[in-house]
Amino acid sequence: MLPAQQQYIPSHKLRDIIEDNNLLLLIISRFGIPFGFGDMTVAKVCRTNNVDCHTFLSVANLVTKRSYNTKVIVPEQLINYLRRAHTYFLDFELPQIRQKIISSISAQDFSDVDFLIIKYFDDYAAEVRTHMEYENNVVFKYVATLLEGHVDDKFDLSEYSANHSDMAAKLNELKDIIIQHYRRHDNDLLNSALYDIYNCQADLTTHCLVENKLLIPAIARLVQDVKLKRTSLRPHEENDSSITSSSATLSNREKEIVAMVARGKSNKEIADILCISFNTVTTHRRNIASKLHIHSSAGLTIFAIINNIIDIKDVKLCAQ
Secondary structure (H helix, E strand, C coil), X not given: CCCCCCCCCCCCEHHHHHHHCCCHHXXXXXXXXXXXXXXCEHHHHHHHCCCCHHHHHHHHHHHCCCCCCCCCCCHHHHHXXXXXXXXXXXXXHHHHHHHHHHHHHHCCCCCHHHXXXXXXXXXXXXXXXXXXXHHHHHHHHHHHHHHCCCCCCCCCHHHHHHCCCCCCHHHHHHHHHHHHHCCCCCCHHHHHHHHHHHHHHHHHHHHHHHHHHHHHHHHHHHHHHHHHXXXXXXXXXXXXXXXXXXXXXXXXXXXXXXXXXXXXXXHHHHHHHXXXXXXXXXXXXXXXXXXXXCCCXXXXXXXXXXXXXXXXXXXXXXCC
16 A cells, blocks of 8 residues: 555556556546556556557646646646546546446336436536537647647637536536435435436546646647747748747746736736836836737736746636
8 A cells, every 4th residue: 555645656556556546447438548467466467459658647636635747747638638528527527327227217107307307417417518529620639730830819718717617516416406305215226326416526627627627728728839830930030039938037026017917917907016107017018918929817827826926726717
């Protein structure tokens, strides 16, 4: 048994970390890792199955509430992981729960309440499908264009981040309705459905966490990298020091202002907090934009996260 909360590392045996936390069973499946790995270490199992070890460990440590690294993610591998998770939810987990609910109800007299419970679940499953298909068909394709060196200006990462919510809340509501208000005898089938709902709820919450804490920052870094590379290719700017601008080129006051912008403060609010004039804040904002070639608040937020001016946890990415 591994020490409590010890970070998983490449030299740990994969079977030991599964024994330590069985959530890893879902993770290895979504990375496409088959069983039969014996006593091999995490590093060797990943290498054997063409899985990036650092990406695997970042996910494994995050979902088991251990220290994790957001800056070593291979985006393609994380996207493949998330696609497999979507398939699991849509084609296996949610249909299985639905079938158990129907079986438990059909074993007794069917009522209007029974119909409403099934409809509630079906509406919820449809919402999850819409959410995940949007990510498959829009978000992940956006990442693919970034990896090819292009930025699709039609996609707004800040809007996606702000509206990316935890899909488990409505499932939790259904669970509470059944437990607190739905009176039935001979509940074995319904108990089994509820048990699966509990597991699905936890799985969906973890899934949202991976997207918020690993995917969104990885996309933000890709956007920044592509834009910097694109700028560096402009012949007339080859000797312009602003090409390599980063947080190091900003003054301490400018970094303060960038941090406040990332936290959602208006120019007036910034002026009041720093005890400076509104015009001074406006001048600072103009200078920051000139140095970084970033004019929008959303762009400054991404820049601030990437350059450690503000912690991502201070930016509201997932609706509560």
